Amino acid sequence: MGIPYETLADKNKRYLWHPFTQMKEYVADDPVIIESGQGRKLRDVNGNEYWDGVSSIWLNVHGHRVPELDRAIQEQLGKIAHSTLLGMANVPAILLAEQLVRISPPGLNKVFYSDSGAEAVEIAVKMAFQYWQHKGRPEKKMFVTMREAYHGDTIGAVSVGAIDLYHKAFSPLLFPAYRAPYPYEYRSPHGKRCAEACLEETEALLREKAHEIAALIVEPVVQGASGIIVMPDGYMRKIRELCDRYEVLLIADEVAVGFGRTGRMFACEHDGITPDLMAVAKGITGGYLPLAATLATDQVYEAFLGEYAEKKTFFHGHSYTGNQLGCAVALANLQLMQDTRLVEEVARKAERVAERLAKLYERKHVGDIRQKGLMVGIELVKDKATKEEFPWEERIGVRVCRRCRELGMLLRPLGNVIVFMPPLASTDEELDGMLDILEQAILDVTEGGIA
Numbered sequence: 444m445g446i447p448y449e450t451l452a453d454k455n456k457r458y459l460w461h462p463f464t465q466m467k468e469y470v471a472d473d474p475v476i477i478e479s480g481q482g483r484k485l486r487d488v489n490g491n492e493y494w495d496g497v498s499s500i501w502l503n504v505h506g507h508r509v510p511e512l513d514r515a516i517q518e519q520l521g522k523i524a525h526s527t528l529l530g531m532a533n534v535p536a537i538l539l540a541e542q543l544v545r546i547s548p549p550g551l552n553k554v555f556y557s558d559s560g561a562e563a564v565e566i567a568v569k570m571a572f573q574y575w576q577h578k579g580r581p582e583k584k585m586f587v588t589m590r591e592a593y594h595g596d597t598i599g600a601v602s603v604g605a606i607d608l609y610h611k612a613f614s615p616l617l618f619p620a621y622r623a624p625y626p627y628e629y630r631s632p633h634g635k636r637c638a639e640a641c642l643e644e645t646e647a648l649l650r651e652k653a654h655e656i657a658a659l660i661v662e663p664v665v666q667g668a669s670g671i672i673v674m675p676d677g678y679m680r681k682i683r684e685l686c687d688r689y690e691v692l693l694i695a696d697e698v699a700v701g702f703g704r705t706g707r708m709f710a711c712e713h714d715g716i717t718p719d720l721m722a723v724a725k726g727i728t729g730g731y732l733p734l735a736a737t738l739a740t741d742q743v744y745e746a747f748l749g750e751y752a753e754k755k756t757f758f759h760g761h762s763y764t765g766n767q768l769g770c771a772v773a774l775a776n777l778q779l780m781q782d783t784r785l786v787e788e789v790a791r792k793a794e795r796v797a798e799r800l801a802k803l804y805e806r807k808h809v810g811d812i813r814q815k816g817l818m819v820g821i822e823l824v825k826d827k828a829t830k831e832e833f834p835w836e837e838r839i840g841v842r843v844c845r846r847c848r849e850l851g852m853l854l855r856p857l858g859n860v861i862v863f864m865p866p867l868a869s870t871d872e873e874l875d876g877m878l879d880i881l882e883q884a885i886l887d888v889t890e891g892g893i894a
């Protein structure tokens with residue numbers, strides 16, 4: 444027998460402070476306490492099973508307790524858990540860097556490791572900033588982000604973030620950034636001309652300010668935390684062209700969309716573009732261990748080369764950079780993705796999911812359904828005709844996800860947007876099981892009067 448639920452719940456309440464969680468509300472409720480997982484399911488200490496419907500917050504690729512991944516960590520543990528990457532190398536860090544370069548958009552040839560998406564973004568920001576110093580153009584020091592962007596929670600990443608709810612409180616601590624629009628057609632005043640209008644605004648900003656801008660940072664193809672907003676096809680190509688025309692580096696934050704999530708290995712591939720810097724994390728280890736990387740072009744990398752005394756060194760690094768266990772499981776993750784043709788499978792499964800989701804449009808309170816690959820956002824609205832939002836106090840997203848939990852799936856909403864991001868290896872039958880619960884929960888809460 445394990446430790447009783449009540450004991451754990453009490454200790455959880457006493458000692459833990461949870462991320463992105465109003466603790467006052469949380470401690471008044473019965474927490475889910477996970478004990479184990481298997482495949483696409485999680486199991487709590489009371490023996491209840493749930494689908495992992497958001498991949499443990501957008502991370503998980505193959506599922507839980509995947510033999511190939513478990514074995515990779517065990518084998519690495521038989522050799523060493525960690526040694527530093529400061530001035531020396533290790534075997535899995537080298538081999539993983541080679542694989543990352545192989546699968547990334549052509550031209551990204553150098554890999555700089557870190558431990559989380561926020562760090563990978565900060566590193567890209569610092570590299571872009573210092574790149575222009577090395578190029579003799581130190582006046583290019585500003586950044587352009589996109590409205591409602593999310594790039595992580597450390598101060599540098601928050602500085603290029605633009606979700607007021609999360610970021611506004613910290614504004615005195617942040618460096619300033621220009622904000623370009625993200626093409627969000629459903630709520631755009633420009634309707635079908637949304638993308639065009641956004642590009643015009645972005646170009647106007649660059650035309651005026653490019654002389655002082657180091658880089659533009661974007662969540663390519665899907666803006667995640669703002670509510671799964673999907674760009675129209677070709678938009679990233681236009682952004683790449685603008686950055687080229689105005690000599691601004693392009694930073695692609697592929698932390699959420701990378702590693703097959705959108706039906707391509709990286710989202711930039713949809714438009715066939717290569718950013719100057721690319722941040723990856725989340726799916727890199729299959730959802731097993733904290734590892735992240737910033738990939739750079741030769742052009743960026745070479746700007747940092749010089750004699751020791753020139754001090755062009757990139758003075759940045761974290762204690763666990765290039766951790767062997769993380770790199771070993773990431774290598775196994777990539778191998779398994781290849782062996783199971785996972786990315787092609789995601790594209791295929793996404794079409795099936797889209798067919799089922801299309802039926803949801805008939806529901807009274809489903810305003811918009813946005814999907815790219817196995818990344819889905821369902822925006823619930825109070826009034827479909829006017830697109831009037833549900834008031835924040837109604838907590839509609841929280842209530843739908845609570846109902847999902849009762850029905851056997853764990854989700855986490857973004858305001859009034861229900862996010863569905865199943866592990867990429869979920870089978871057709873598993874996806875059907877998850878979608879049954881999703882539809883039922885939306886119906887129960889928005890039309891069935893379930894609190």
Ligand SMILES: *Cc1c(COP(=O)(O)O)cnc(C)c1O
Pocket residue numbers: 558559560561562564593594595596662667668696697698699700724725
């Ligand atoms: C999750 C996320 C991050 C932050 O990654 P962490 O590992 O949580 O620090 C950055 N950018 C995007 C687009 C994300 O979705």
